[in-house]
Amino acid sequence: MAIHELLLDPTGTDEAGQESTLSPRPVTLNGLRIGLLDNTKPNATLLLEEIGAELQSRYGAGETRLYTKDYFGTPATAELxxxxxxxxxxxxxxxxxxxxxxxxxxxxxxxxxxAGVPTVSITSDSFLMSGRAMAAVQGFPGFDFHAVAHPMASLTAEQVRERALAALPEVLRILGVED
Structure with missing residues (x-):
């Protein structure tokens, strides 16, 4: 017999809107401003910068802007x-x-x-279930995100670059941009 447990949202945002519709997807990245939200975990900045650079050089994306959260274990502040x-x-x-x-x-x-911004969230595959659980708690169980191979924190710069290149097709797919 299956036992069902109540999953509580540790972020305190579960009372927010339960909208589960994606923002309109861009047809192209040409000239678009790319936000890179770093959660402060080791190699997050490097992974994001590598992906941003590839989006610029291969797909004509405009400038990238790096933002950093206060703490990795909670969502970004409303102001950020x-x-x-x-x-x-x-x-x-x-x-x-x-x-x-x-x-x-x-x-x-x-x-x-x-908030109306097409977004790709990247986790590691070892914690795919945590991401899926949060999507369900947020009322968006079908939220599509990408999981790179775990671990990330202990990788060299070249290994992070390889993960970024491997993630690129999924980033494009989730954004709705053709490769």
Whole structure:
């Protein structure tokens, strides 16, 4: 017999809107401002910068803007999310490589989508279930995000670059941009 447990949202945002519709997707990245939301985990900045550079060089994306959260284990503040939504056309947020940071990374993506900004959240595959659980708690169980191979924190710069290149097709797919 299956036992069902109540899943509580540790972020305190479960009373927010339960909208589960994606923001309109861009047809192209040409000239779009790319927000990179770093959750402060080791190698998050490097992963995001590598992806941003590839989006610029291969797909004509405009400038990238790096933002950093106060703490990896909770969603970004409302003020930071509002600033990102005002300044960016699409966002990539990373990297969830533990349970709480994976959940918070997915919550950030959902909150940005609800603010009208197409967003790709990136977790690691070891914490895929944490991300899925947060999506369900946020009322967006089908929220699509990408999971890179775990671990991320202990990788060299070249290994992070390889993960960024491997993630690029999924980033494009989630944003709705053809490769």
């Amino acid at each position: 999310l509002e600033r990102i939504a005002d300044e960016c056309d699409v966002v990539i947020t990373a990297v969830g490589d533990c349970g709480s940071c994976s959940a918070a990374t997915v919550a950030d993506g959902i909150l940005l989508e609800r």
